Structures are given as structure tokens and as C-alpha cells.
Amino acid sequence: MSSHHIVRDDQEPALIIANGAACSRELLGQLLEWSPLVIVLDSAMSRVMELGIKVDVLLGDFDRGFNPEYYREQQYPLEIVYTPDQDKTDLEKACDYLVSRNFTAVNVIWATGRRADHTITNITNIVRFKDKLKIVILDDNSKVFVLPQKYEKWYPAGTPISLIPVGIVEGITSTNLKYQLNNDTLTIGHRTGSSNEALTDGIVSIEYTTGDLLMMECFD
The missing domain is CATH 2.60.120.320 (Thiamin pyrophosphokinase, thiamin-binding domain)
Structure with missing residues (x-):
């Protein structure tokens, strides 16, 4: 799977790839096609690289001996965002980053499945951004978002x-x-x-x- 950036304008949602269960190639390809910016959380980077995806931003706390420079060489120009705050999840940090970049919407994949604690936290924490960022979490069986009133x-x-x-x-x-x-x-x-x-x-x-x-x- 190759690159993305076949986009109309900056209003298209960004894409965050977390580190839960993988989705189908079909869903991944559909989202990549229209994403102006792809953010990968550090724990998922090796899996993403195996799929040949062009990444714009690598974000995380880079613990456990993680070497972000290794990926910069393979994904140039790759922006590396170090987020050491342990009071937030990496997904929350990625959403904060998008808000700082004035993005208004993001799709999130690989955020469900595998560890139940991560799935529950990822799904429920999106309400924290309801006034700043429209977040949609997708997998092959569901689409999750905060309802307006x-x-x-x-x-x-x-x-x-x-x-x-x-x-x-x-x-x-x-x-x-x-x-x-x-x-x-x-x-x-x-x-x-x-x-x-x-x-x-x-x-x-x-x-x-x-x-x-x-x-x-x-x-x-």
C-alpha cells in the first residue's frame, strides 16, 4: 500500500493510526486516499511500515528504547513529535497536536481490539475533544463518534x-x-x-x- 494525499482541501479529515487490531486493507485504503495528514503512534510504526504507508507525523513518548530517527531516514520528510506527558494517552496527544494545527476533523483506525483497556479508553476519551475536533473511530464492524445534542x-x-x-x-x-x-x-x-x-x-x-x-x- 502506497501513499495518500489525493485530497480536495484542508477540510478533509486527518488520519490517526493507533496500535489496536488492524482493519481491512480496503478500509485503510479508503481513508488514506482522502487524508491530508497521516499520524502514526509510535507503538504502531513498525506495523505501518510493513504495509508501505507514507507517514507524515510519528508521535509518542518513544519509551522502551524506541528510536524515531530510524524511521525518519526511511520516511523523509517525517515530522517527529515527542510527547512525554504520561497523564494522557498517545491518542489524546495526537488529537491535541491536530487541534494545534487547526484541524477540525480526524478519522482514527486501529484504536479498538487487542487490549480491552485501550479500546475502552480510546472510545470514551473522544468526548474530551467534542468542542474542538470531530473524531470518528472506525474498524471493520463499527463507526463511533460523539453525537451533537x-x-x-x-x-x-x-x-x-x-x-x-x-x-x-x-x-x-x-x-x-x-x-x-x-x-x-x-x-x-x-x-x-x-x-x-x-x-x-x-x-x-x-x-x-x-x-x-x-x-x-x-x-x-
């Missing part, structure tokens, strides 16, 4: 949709879902909106008043 989208009947609260989310009302919500509250660990689905072909609408709510579009 009012959301509408057309879905085919039967499309699996899960609504996952980060903490407590109140005042949730929906239309055109199989299991409707009417001013309901969802609480992580107690009641979530997992495994719902679009009732008919048409617009699904979701509104809520307080909290952080994740949408998971799933592909079985």
Missing part, C-alpha cells in the same frame, strides 16, 4: 445503532428507532442504548439535554 441522519431499516453514554446522559428522545426513547436517561454500567436499530427506511433523529452520548453505527 440534536442529530438527524437517514438510515436503511434494520441498521444496527447503539447509543452509549459516557457517564450519565439525560433527556434523550428519538424517532424512527425500534426501541424508542422518550425523555429517557442512560447511564454507563446501568442502562445503555446498545443494539437498537432503525425502524424503517428514513430519518433517525436523536436529541438529548445533558451529558456526553456516543453513537455506534454497527455493521454485522
Whole structure:
């Protein structure tokens, strides 16, 4: 797999490659084609290099004897961003970097699977950037993003949709879902909106008043 940068303008989402389970070559190729900037977290760099992907930024704390200069020689011109802060994950640091570069959107792959702790943290921590950066986490079976407080989208009947609260989310009302919500509250660990689905072909609408709510579009 080769390079990227077949882009229209700087409004196209950047791409972050984390170090979870790999996605299909097809999904990876689709995202690379339209990404103006590809960031790889240090722990994934060797795997990415094996796929022949052109990388723009290598980011991480470079611990455990990691040598970023080795990759600079092979990926010139490669920007190396050292982020030693241990209070944030590498994915959060990559999002901070994109905000500093005035990016408004990013797709993230290889952020799920493998270690469960990394998967849960990667998915839930994206709410921290909801006012700064539109983040979409993708794998071969799902697409995850933070819902705005009012959301509408057309879905085919039967499309699996899960609504996952980060903490407590109140005042949730929906239309055109199989299991409707009417001013309901969802609480992580107690009641979530997992495994719902679009009732008919048409617009699904979701509104809520307080909290952080994740949408998971799933592909079985």
C-alpha cells in the first residue's frame, strides 16, 4: 500500500493510526486516499511500515528504547513529535497536536481490539475533544463518534445503532428507532442504548439535554 494525499482541501479529515487490531486493507485504503495528514503512534510504526504507508507525523513518548530517527531516514520528510506527558494517552496527544494545527476533523483506525483497556479508553476519551475536533473511530464492524445534542441522519431499516453514554446522559428522545426513547436517561454500567436499530427506511433523529452520548453505527 502506497501513499495518500489525493485530497480536495484542508477540510478533509486527518488520519490517526493507533496500535489496536488492524482493519481491512480496503478500509485503510479508503481513508488514506482522502487524508491530508497521516499520524502514526509510535507503538504502531513498525506495523505501518510493513504495509508501505507514507507517514507524515510519528508521535509518542518513544519509551522502551524506541528510536524515531530510524524511521525518519526511511520516511523523509517525517515530522517527529515527542510527547512525554504520561497523564494522557498517545491518542489524546495526537488529537491535541491536530487541534494545534487547526484541524477540525480526524478519522482514527486501529484504536479498538487487542487490549480491552485501550479500546475502552480510546472510545470514551473522544468526548474530551467534542468542542474542538470531530473524531470518528472506525474498524471493520463499527463507526463511533460523539453525537451533537440534536442529530438527524437517514438510515436503511434494520441498521444496527447503539447509543452509549459516557457517564450519565439525560433527556434523550428519538424517532424512527425500534426501541424508542422518550425523555429517557442512560447511564454507563446501568442502562445503555446498545443494539437498537432503525425502524424503517428514513430519518433517525436523536436529541438529548445533558451529558456526553456516543453513537455506534454497527455493521454485522
